[in-house]
Amino acid sequence: MQLGVIGLGRMGQIVVQRTLDAGHDVVAFDLSAEATAAAEERGADSADSIADLVEALDDEKRIWLMVPAGDAVDATLDDLEPHLDADDVVVDGGNSHFEDSTRRAERLDAAYLDCGTSGGPAGAEHGFSLMVGGPEWAYDELTPVFDAVATGPDGHDRMGPAGSGHYVKMVHNGVEYALMQAYGEGFELLHEGRYDLDMESVARTWNNGAVIRSWLLELCEEAFREEGSSLGTVADEVRGGSTGTWTVQEALEQEVPVPLIYAALGERFGSRSPKEGRFSRRLANRLRYGFGRHEVARREE
Ligand SMILES: NC(=O)C1=CN([C@@H]2O[C@H](COP(=O)(O)OP(=O)(O)OC[C@H]3O[C@@H](n4cnc5c(N)ncnc54)[C@H](O)[C@@H]3O)[C@@H](O)[C@H]2O)C=CC1
Numbered sequence: 001m002q003l004g005v006i007g008l009g010r011m012g013q014i015v016v017q018r019t020l021d022a023g024h025d026v027v028a029f030d031l032s033a034e035a036t037a038a039a040e041e042r043g044a045d046s047a048d049s050i051a052d053l054v055e056a057l058d059d060e061k062r063i064w065l066m067v068p069a070g071d072a073v074d075a076t077l078d079d080l081e082p083h084l085d086a087d088d089v090v091v092d093g094g095n096s097h098f099e100d101s102t103r104r105a106e107r108l109d110a111a112y113l114d115c116g117t118s119g120g121p122a123g124a125e126h127g128f129s130l131m132v133g134g135p136e137w138a139y140d141e142l143t144p145v146f147d148a149v150a151t152g153p154d155g156h157d158r159m160g161p162a163g164s165g166h167y168v169k170m171v172h173n174g175v176e177y178a179l180m181q182a183y184g185e186g187f188e189l190l191h192e193g194r195y196d197l198d199m200e201s202v203a204r205t206w207n208n209g210a211v212i213r214s215w216l217l218e219l220c221e222e223a224f225r226e227e228g229s230s231l232g233t234v235a236d237e238v239r240g241g242s243t244g245t246w247t248v249q250e251a252l253e254q255e256v257p258v259p260l261i262y263a264a265l266g267e268r269f270g271s272r273s274p275k276e277g278r279f280s281r282r283l284a285n286r287l288r289y290g291f292g293r294h295e296v297a298r299r300e301e
């Protein structure tokens with residue numbers, strides 16, 4: 001099979017490499033000439049533009065987008081659209097909002113597969129987990145590529161119609177937030193608690209046979225090994241947040257309680273409070289004086 005890959009950053013380069021390793025041909029394009037050259041070094045044919053990429057592809061075009069979610073996907077589809085017809089298939093492997101994917105699937109003549117991708121850059125070696133939404137014929141058509149990019153045939157499946165792949169990935173990320181929060185709280189209690197513990201040793205011990213072993217826990221072990229038991233200079237600030245926000249918005253709309261995911265998202269937002277600290281906590285501090293004449297904790301001027 002021949003695959004066009006657009007977007008050759010951390011994730012797109014892995015799509016290129018694993019597709020080439022499985023014996024397929026790749027034509028690659030990125031706005032960054034450096035990224036395109038890196039794909040060429042891996043063995044892909046490079047393209048200078050989207051028009052150049054579609055020109056290099058066979059009549060039935062199979063194209064994988066791995067660009068940032070949002071405007072970059074729409075801009076890429078604007079450029080692709082005049083070159084596509086109903087026999088072609090476009091895969092969006094990024095973290096797009098599922099409603100954007102449904103809209104894009106309706107707009108395009110080509111078949112559109114929304115593909116939630118999990119595994120991160122570590123997927124280069126073992127492959128990703130792929131959650132795919134869209135028409136069955138297009139999923140079947142792309143199966144050789146999904147087999148290559150995923151961990152294997154069990155590492156991908158069709159979730160349902162347009163939007164369902166990115167819907168499942170959105171919820172996956174909500175779960176990711178809650179698991180990170182749970183590990184974070186457990187290790188914080190151990191770190192602040194009554195024994196002088198080596199966090200790497202705790203994580204390693206848990207990872208060997210404990211009920212709560214997982215890849216995220218292996219990453220905790222790695223973090224303590226590389227940063228130290230107290231996490232050294234790692235700041236109290238968690239970035240990102242879009243997919244977790246979408247999960248909570250959807251849960252509110254469906255009236256499904258997701259208190260753990262919501263709390264984890266709130267903790268992220270809370271970690272980005274201004275330098276003078278959280279306003280709500282400062283007000284609570286002052287209110288205790290108001291109702292109980294409890295001493296007000298004052299900050300340095
Ligand atoms: N990094 C991760 O662990 C994961 C990322 N994702 C998703 O995969 C997508 C890509 O992520 P990364 O590879 O990490 O991002 P990245 O920032 O490393 O790479 C994005 C690439 O897209 C290129 N690009 C941007 N706009 C473009 C356009 N209009 N045309 C052609 N190329 C364009 C950029 O030059 C860059 O090389 C995002 O939607 C991200 O949310 C999904 C799962 C895991």
Ligand SMILES: O=C(CO)[C@H](O)[C@H](O)COP(=O)(O)O
Nearest residue numbers: 095118119240241242243244
């Ligand atoms: O999809 C992912 C992992 O599964 C990406 O790493 C994503 O960026 C994580 O979300 P956030 O940036 O909000 O932490």
